[in-house]
Amino acid sequence: MELASSLASAFDPSPLQDTCVAIDDPKAAVFVNGKFCKNPNLTVAEDFFFQGLNIPGNTENPLGFNVTTVNVDQIPGLNTLGISLVRIDYAPYGQNPPHTHPRGTEIITVLEGTLYVGFVTSNPENRLISKLLNKGDVYVFPIGLIHFQFNVGHANAVAIAALSSQNPGVITIANAVFGSNPPINPDFLAKAFQLDKKVVEYLQAHF
Template identity: 90%
Template sequence: MKKGVSFLVAVALMALASSLAAAFDPSPLQDTCVAIPEPENAVFVNGKFCKNPNLTVAEDFFFQGLNIPGNTANRVGSNVTTVNVDAIPGLNTLGISLVRIDYAPYGQNPPHTHPRATEILTVLEGTLLVGFVTSNPQNRLFSKVLNKGDVFVFPIGLIHFQFNIGHTNAVAIAGLNSQNPGVITIADAVFGSNPPINPDFLARAFQLDKKVVEYLQARF
């Protein structure tokens, strides 16, 4: 009997550990937890200090300017306007954020991942080629051409991308199920790390000449 109880306790603990490891933004335990930078008269919740609920105002839940196009005059031809907890303090503990993505003609949002969120994207203007790649060993590519009004989902943690294949500017809006989803742009992380990753290692990993790796590192 004791062995049976011990086994059930072990299973329960393993299930609890598994659920904690899989969790990301936790459910809030109060109506609002407006994020503030200073700890005075505040409570620390989920990485932010919470404003006294009696002092919150409508502006804590407001963001203005998502209608303004982002500047796409850069090396990738796109711009991401992020509306997360840093832009709207009232998003704190609510587990959601939003981005506007502007693309110049043939601009791209390069391969990247969001370590803490699934993304759902809808095209407002233009035509995008989008896709994501599943994990090893399959590495399956799921890709689709999206037009105005089309929607596509990028699962949490998977490498994905968007490419404006049209002759005009394109605009998309995306929702993410985290107040701070994070972003890891693959090329920037690999070739632009600080300090740099050893080029001999990268040359072997990517099956490239070392000089090509050093060139890429200099670019990033």
């Protein structure tokens, strides 16, 4: 009797040299770890630098939050290093709605304010694991799981989060389901979410 098994995993590649600064022009690059990279001898400090994370983001939107992203698009030197970060600003009662990062675990630190945060485990348990965080508190959202943050305070809140990918991606659940392009068939969504079709069409119109 033969046993067959397979294992699939996705993660940022381990670097095979000190730096692999991403570059768009293949003519001025070398090909390393599946990416076009600047010649390591030509790297400069600016390839590893970002300025302005001290500046609050604009939270004047329906959800009352803003994410300032610092990934490989902002710091080319992050290429192959498997890490990035974000600043998250929350207006009073603002929220970072349920979302996932398909390629990265997130660890968040509250700098100001009070946040109610949580994540939901995978099927079939779908267990909510949540916590109230204050200034200086740290919380982890495991890779791929739906999670959220909600400012429960009367004042602005700020957090910094690090992610275990140079480009972890983000899928905001409501946007993806009700705001897809082209739209998902409303009859299907009505049955999937056990909603009236008119409610689904209303949600699709708003996303």
